Amino acid sequence: DGGITQSPKYLFRKEGQNVTLSCEQNLNHDAMYWYRQDPGQGLRLIYYSQIVNDFQKGDIAEGYSVSREKKESFPLTVTSAQKNPTAFYLCASSDRGRTDTQYFGPGTRLTVL
Amino acid sequence: DQQVKQNSPSLSVQEGRISILNCDYTNSMFDYFLWYKKYPAEGPTFLISISSIKDKNEDGRFTVFLNKSAKHLSLHIVPSQPGDSAVYFCAASAPGGGSNYKLTFGKGTLLTVNP
Numbered sequence: 551d552g553g554i555t556q557s558p559k560y561l562f563r564k565e566g567q568n569v570t571l572s573c574e575q576n577l578n579h580d581a582m583y584w585y586r587q588d589p590g591q592g593l594r595l596i597y598y599s600q601i602v603n604d605f606q607k608g609d610i611a612e613g614y615s616v617s618r619e620k621k622e623s624f625p626l627t628v629t630s631a632q633k634n635p636t637a638f639y640l641c642a643s644s645d646r647g648r649t650d651t652q653y654f655g656p657g658t659r660l661t662v663l
Numbered sequence: 664d665q666q667v668k669q670n671s672p673s674l675s676v677q678e679g680r681i682s683i684l685n686c687d688y689t690n691s692m693f694d695y696f697l698w699y700k701k702y703p704a705e706g707p708t709f710l711i712s713i714s715s716i717k718d719k720n721e722d723g724r725f726t727v728f729l730n731k732s733a734k735h736l737s738l739h740i741v742p743s744q745p746g747d748s749a750v751y752f753c754a755a756s757a758p759g760g761g762s763n764y765k766l767t768f769g770k771g772t773l774l775t776v777n778p
Contacts, residue, residue, distance in 0.1 A: 592768030
């Protein structure tokens with residue numbers, strides 16, 4: 551049963567702590583993405599990776615870091631430098647063509663207290 | 664600077680009628696457009712897409728129309744069903760550049776289909 555998994559569904563952290571969000575896919579997709587959604591807003595791209603061991607900054611990369619050591623995994627670390635980390639985080643994956651559809655995981659709701 | 668605009672935050676229609684969701688864009692380089700549907704606390708689900716070489720694409724109850732000269736696209740849902748109630752996002756991408764995999768999203772329109 552192919553798909554994208556994100557864990558955990560809900561995550562709480564204290565201010566000043568780094569936190570890592572998990573994203574795994576078994577769709578054999580080369581490209582993976584991280585987006586952030588805030589209330590009443592569209593999705594904004596944080597980072598994307600077109601291939602293993604390569605990734606690029608999106609529109610709002612400040613305060614975030616990623617790694618792509620395996621094709622199926624693209625974890626996102628929200629660092630203490632991110633000024634407003636509380637948000638809904640969405641991971642997506644696609645084949646490498648630009649017009650290949652991006653498929654999304656169920657998301658992680660991060661709340662920083 | 665919002666390059667993809669969904670000017671109606673919400674839309675309410677009766678079951679069985681047509682739902683029309685609108686999207687405008689400002690970047691003339693956009694050449695590929697998608698619609699996603701999203702339920703609360705879930706990831707978006709892909710619905711339908713259209714390339715700029717077409718002006719219409721149909722998939723079952725869903726049809727997307729593209730008017731390039733007006734930089735406008737719309738999603739028609741016929742007939743509307745209560746299960747269609749969700750937030751609908753319009754997204755667009757442009758070729759070239761360092762972020763050629765980037766999708767630019769609108770803010771979404773909340774569709775409510777009343778039984």
